[in-house]
Amino acid sequence: MTQLIDRRSILKSGLALGAGLAAGTLARPALAQATELTLAVWGSDAEVAAYNAAIARYQAANPGTTIRLDVMPFGQFYQQIDTRLAGRQAPDLFRVTYQQVGRYASGKAAIDLSPYLEAGAGEAFTPAVWSAVTLDGAAYALPHHTDTFALYYNADLLDQAGIAIPGSLDAAWTWGQFIDNARLLKERQLGSYPFAMAWQNGAVHRWLVYLYQHGGRLLNDDLTASAINSPEGIETIRWTQSWFKEGLVPPSTSLKSSERIQNLFVNGTIPMMLNGNWQIPFVEAQASRFKWGVTYLPRDKAMADDLGGTCVAVSRDAKNPEAAAAFLRFLTDEANMRDFVDSAQFLPVRRSLVDAGIDYKLRPEEMRVFVEMTKTVPEHLVKTVTRPTWGRFNPRFADQLDLAFTSGQSPEETAETIAADVDRVLVG
Numbered sequence: 001m002t003q004l005i006d007r008r009s010i011l012k013s014g015l016a017l018g019a020g021l022a023a024g025t026l027a028r029p030a031l032a033q034a035t036e037l038t039l040a041v042w043g044s045d046a047e048v049a050a051y052n053a054a055i056a057r058y059q060a061a062n063p064g065t066t067i068r069l070d071v072m073p074f075g076q077f078y079q080q081i082d083t084r085l086a087g088r089q090a091p092d093l094f095r096v097t098y099q100q101v102g103r104y105a106s107g108k109a110a111i112d113l114s115p116y117l118e119a120g121a122g123e124a125f126t127p128a129v130w131s132a133v134t135l136d137g138a139a140y141a142l143p144h145h146t147d148t149f150a151l152y153y154n155a156d157l158l159d160q161a162g163i164a165i166p167g168s169l170d171a172a173w174t175w176g177q178f179i180d181n182a183r184l185l186k187e188r189q190l191g192s193y194p195f196a197m198a199w200q201n202g203a204v205h206r207w208l209v210y211l212y213q214h215g216g217r218l219l220n221d222d223l224t225a226s227a228i229n230s231p232e233g234i235e236t237i238r239w240t241q242s243w244f245k246e247g248l249v250p251p252s253t254s255l256k257s258s259e260r261i262q263n264l265f266v267n268g269t270i271p272m273m274l275n276g277n278w279q280i281p282f283v284e285a286q287a288s289r290f291k292w293g294v295t296y297l298p299r300d301k302a303m304a305d306d307l308g309g310t311c312v313a314v315s316r317d318a319k320n321p322e323a324a325a326a327f328l329r330f331l332t333d334e335a336n337m338r339d340f341v342d343s344a345q346f347l348p349v350r351r352s353l354v355d356a357g358i359d360y361k362l363r364p365e366e367m368r369v370f371v372e373m374t375k376t377v378p379e380h381l382v383k384t385v386t387r388p389t390w391g392r393f394n395p396r397f398a399d400q401l402d403l404a405f406t407s408g409q410s411p412e413e414t415a416e417t418i419a420a421d422v423d424r425v426l427v428g
Helices: 007-011 045-061 074-086 101-106 127-133 155-160 175-187 208-213 231-245 261-266 277-286 321-331 334-344 351-356 364-376 379-385 390-407 411-427
Strands: 035-041 065-071 093-097 142-145 149-154 195-197 272-276 292-295 310-314
Touching (some): 045 277, 093 321, 149 155, 292 364, 310 321
Parallel strands (some): 035 065, 195 272
């Protein structure tokens, strides 16, 4: 049986808050000398605005410091960062997902932040994300936020089809009910396609949600060998492949594409999308022609969801790592984290903020669904995607699933090839 890591377990359990460790413990006195820093990120308009707001506050408090925000498309982000690192011209700080930070830490492309942190700094953060940013006891980034997935729906179109929306996590649609509803929407021609999943640009870790829902795993219990070449793995590949075979999703929305499915949702092309909480500001601003809402992911043998989110690292090319670390501590302190997650619709990773909760100004009921979904994140999934080796077999994993979805490669061949690739990396 899949062990679930409750939201409170992810965000509160396992660590006692050290005496004297309060909201501002990570902050140190600002550096006096004039400093120029670059922070590289990707993000929606709301995210970029939230980063700029934090930068403005820091520059106002530190007149000698200038921070330039370098915004890149997500699809090219890591390629550009890697190219700049190879040329020793990387930005001073860069955003990175928990799934990717391990490779920058193991390759020393991100610096060890230990000299710039107070003792016990990690106790202020939730255990799962602190584990993701540490390697051999040293922190190579600071956690900034987390996020997860749920199902957005066009209430007007689903009402026309007579589809009732689940009102609780326990009442979430099964896989069969979800597909039946998608087929009904297609039959009634309510939208060009019934739905789409936000796993583009190779975000293959999001596919794992369905694997765990069906009782499968990518790796075995102790994370030493592949486990996907199993009936559960093959059946999950076949189920998600059927979305494309039946024309239930746009052909342009497979893993290796760069399609922005949120655009398809707000323009009415699809009446449902599986996407993250950070899309709420965009949908709120753009979907003015119809009523919309958020409900729970479909479930199978169990419910499961993804632990998303990002941290921020200081690159080895930082000319003034002390100044970069000072800004990073500021960016991830309690006040700035609260402002960021509220403005950009994310979930906090400081234990104090989790304990207190966030009163979201925008769509609080929809955010409640996402918070509930985080209670279903499997502990084994978290351990799998935060391994330092994840970034090494992630690209081939995405390649093989994309072949199954777009070229008709059989689920059996797909599972066998993924398993061989994973084992090769783990042994090497």
